[in-house]
Amino acid sequence: MALTSLQRRILTASILAPIVILAVLALPPSGFALVLGLILLGGAWEWSALGGLTRPAARLGYVALLGAALILLGWLPEAGVAPLLLLVSLWWWLVAVWLFRLRRIEPGVGPAPGRLLAGLLVLTGPWLAMTQLHGASSRGPALVLFLLILIWTADIAAYFAGRRWGRTKLAPVLSPGKTWAGVLGAGAGAALLGLALGYGLGLAPLATLGALLLCLATAFISVVGDLFESLLKRRQGVKDSGQLLPGHGGLLDRIDSLTAAAPFFVLGLIWLGVPL
Numbered sequence: 001m002a003l004t005s006l007q008r009r010i011l012t013a014s015i016l017a018p019i020v021i022l023a024v025l026a027l028p029p030s031g032f033a034l035v036l037g038l039i040l041l042g043g044a045w046e047w048s049a050l051g052g053l054t055r056p057a058a059r060l061g062y063v064a065l066l067g068a069a070l071i072l073l074g075w076l077p078e079a080g081v082a083p084l085l086l087l088v089s090l091w092w093w094l095v096a097v098w099l100f101r102l103r104r105i106e107p108g109v110g111p112a113p114g115r116l117l118a119g120l121l122v123l124t125g126p127w128l129a130m131t132q133l134h135g136a137s138s139r140g141p142a143l144v145l146f147l148l149i150l151i152w153t154a155d156i157a158a159y160f161a162g163r164r165w166g167r168t169k170l171a172p173v174l175s176p177g178k179t180w181a182g183v184l185g186a187g188a189g190a191a192l193l194g195l196a197l198g199y200g201l202g203l204a205p206l207a208t209l210g211a212l213l214l215c216l217a218t219a220f221i222s223v224v225g226d227l228f229e230s231l232l233k234r235r236q237g238v239k240d241s242g243q244l245l246p247g248h249g250g251l252l253d254r255i256d257s258l259t260a261a262a263p264f265f266v267l268g269l270i271w272l273g274v275p276l
Helices: 005-026 029-050 056-074 078-101 113-136 140-165 180-200 205-236 251-272
Strands: 169-171 175-179
Touching: 005 029, 005 140, 029 056, 029 113, 029 140, 029 205, 029 251, 056 113, 078 113, 078 205, 078 251, 113 140, 113 205, 113 251, 140 175, 140 180, 140 205, 140 251, 169 180, 169 205, 175 180, 175 205, 180 205, 205 251
Parallel strands: none
Antiparallel strands: 169 175
């Protein structure tokens, strides 16, 4: 008996989730940085195709370029982390404005330098944010895990709220299945986790409110990451970025929300004065 798409998604997620959690909590910072880097290099391979590259040598060259960028980021002084995260976060909010104003998608023809350049920003941002968070202190791995749970919760809440109450489309040109009800469902889940974050960190009431707002905004910008990848896939005329993960598609299909959410979330923690 063939599995439905939802059943394949659940089965894949049930296998991957324990592996991801173990990697986050058990690996030392250097090991976590390496594993995350390898995942993002796989994402770069998929992004190269979405950027219009077809020849294997060109795609491998793009992967190598991202690898070099990650190595350079590993030498970045601590004082440079927040400014770079701010740059990446501002870029994502500008993308959000652009996406919600978009009314037509032009098909991609040949290599697109702009998309390929954007891919370097999209894929280096989460590596910088998550490795910084993971290695900052003893609570770093727990905060990385919290970020992942926040994204997973927002995604699941959006899916079921959208199916139950979804009427008004969020961005029909980009993703007809997404609705504003789904966004509200994601926000509700994120708000509860924001309160839990404030309580778990022992924050004062005002700082806890800041944590709640941060989680709300992180959930929203994670949707933007998803929509941006949807735009690239529609321009290339493909349904998924790859076929590596049954029911989920490619690596980018699984981490697209995180690429936008991670830099903003870590920057928000810095601004809130949370001791990392």
